[in-house]
Amino acid sequence: MASNNIPALRRLPLSFLPNLLREIIECDFKFPVERVALTRELDHLGALSDAQVADLFGTFYRIKLSTQLENLDWVNSPAQFVEQLSAHLWTTHQLDAFRTAATTYANELNVVTALDAPPLPRLGISIIGQGVGSFDYVLFRKLRPHGTYFNRIKPENGLRILLDAVKARAEVHPVPYGHWYIDGGESADSDSTLTCISYAALEPVRAALLSRVHAEIERPGMGPEVLRSTMAALRPADLGVSGGDEVLRRFQVRLLTEGSGTQLFSTSFAQWAAREVLRRAQPVTLLVRFAPRQRQKPMDELLSAVPAQPEADVLGSLVDADMGAYYNWLNQQRLPGAAQSRFLVWFEGHSSALAIGPPMARGTVSDSEGDLKKLLTWLL
């Protein structure tokens, strides 16, 4: 792909090019929509006149780079270049200029290379609060202004109903990597029509990663930047992951090597996984079920020297997941077809849910009764 586009790439400023090159290198392991977007981007860049390139990349060209950056082997190590560029931009107070340039470019790219809206309105579902009984917390606070709050939903068979609805959409509209189920605990279902990932299934990978990290930090000369680069360079085989779908394997490993907190907290994992699925795979359907994360021990317990089994923090996890659901919706709304997208968040095992989409009034409360199947009918 790079060699087919050499003339186009040669015209691009060094403050921009390694970022694009990094994407091209990863192309074989990208999701289908990412490959389409990258191809369109390169076609677009190749079709621009020199004057258009100068105009579009003017701010990027004005970014001043250090000699050290210019001399870096960015062709073979674009990721390392990008990491050092980031530090350089902060240090030289050019970050704001770079942000402006990047935003302008992304806006233009979105117009020129925008992917089509999905074949049916996108549907995002977040299930939060697993294991929570009573609590004192106002749920869906950030989402309520955007949709209708239902407080008389029958919770029976809720998870089954939602999973079946997701599977039904996948069967009717089969799209590679188009329908996802992410579980912050153990997966409640596995179906070949869905792309499934779960925190529990990745436990051996997390353990291998943490073991690897502990070994790395013992090495002389190891520092935070080197460690981050080392983690980012890890491949599935390095962590004992083999077999199956290489694109998905790499994706899952990156969730753990590049995500922050994903190795420790299941709520962080579920939220970050959803963010990355939405950003990269642009799914038609995404169901995210948050599960209780381990409790963060306070200092007095850590100092007690009394070994204790990890405990779950169900109430803290509810708060995490409530915010996570808001972020899931925000990230979904960044995708094509946002005006037609639907979103549902349900407090698992309880009668509270909130639905967002064209059929739903904003900022209202409904006391309509029904189960989640009925609610989906109203929403879709």
Added chain:
Amino acid sequence: MVVTFGGGARDQETFAPEGQENIPNMMRELIPRATFFTQVVNRGILGHYVATASLATGVYETINNFAVLPPESPTAFEYYRKDRKRPSSDTWVVAPSNGFNRIGESNHRSYGQGLGARVILPKYLLKAAMSGSGADYEHLLRDNYENPYYTPELENKEFELEQLETILKLSATDFRSHARTLSSPDELSLYIVRQLIRQVAPSFLWVTMHDIDVAHAGAYSLYIEGIRRTDRLCLELWKLLENEPEYSGKTTLLILPDFGRDADDDAGGNGFQHHRTGDAEARTTWLMAIGPGIREGVIYDRAVESIDLVPTLGEILKFSPSFAQGKPISELV
């Protein structure tokens, strides 16, 4: 006394209307007595060490956030000690992690060596005091939340234990026992501050809080818990100052976050979790000032900058911050 309310707290979880429930103590007890600035802009690098160094020097520092390096410009502590001819025991920094070990003193040729503040790293003290106890505190001692697996090693364990016993008048046993009753590293910092105030009574004390930065782990509830704890600790600190004869009625307390965190709607970030985008919400935060001569219950919406802190301290403590780039905040001096 300067307290950084950190590390990294957004307006929407603190003084914005929807965040005020997280800071009941400051809202109820401190705000009515304070002058409050709603917009403090940090135009520098948004890493905790380098941002704290910028706050302490009045210059947007560009040192590596993760290296144990001194600030390049003179710190407020150096200006104060040199201009006022104060001994080293009069300026102290209590900071959360090994990475802050050099925050007290720059490498500026006109200031630097021997003119800075003395620095106490409570977690490092704890490590020295707990040595051989068998407790599972490795997780607790992680140096920062941005790179939780890496802790720069310092060489002076003996000096730290000497600080504990000769300066803070604490035996390692008492320190260990008390640490076992506290829930977080910032609570340990407050404990150290209390000892410092009672045993040394410095004129210029800087406390860097850091519990809030657990947000990097992505758990919103822990981030909020950190804010609520810091809110409580700020009130405890103010009460401590009010109740100590050396400080009561003659101490100015300045509280401000080092910076905010990324906005929810910035696609380049992941909301509260990090401070990487440099967007307005990550750069804009607040400042609260309380003390004699400070107007009570006044709110200013005009923007000031992080680097205005040192020139303002210069007016309050009567030193001349020659290399600082900010301006004194006229409403506070």
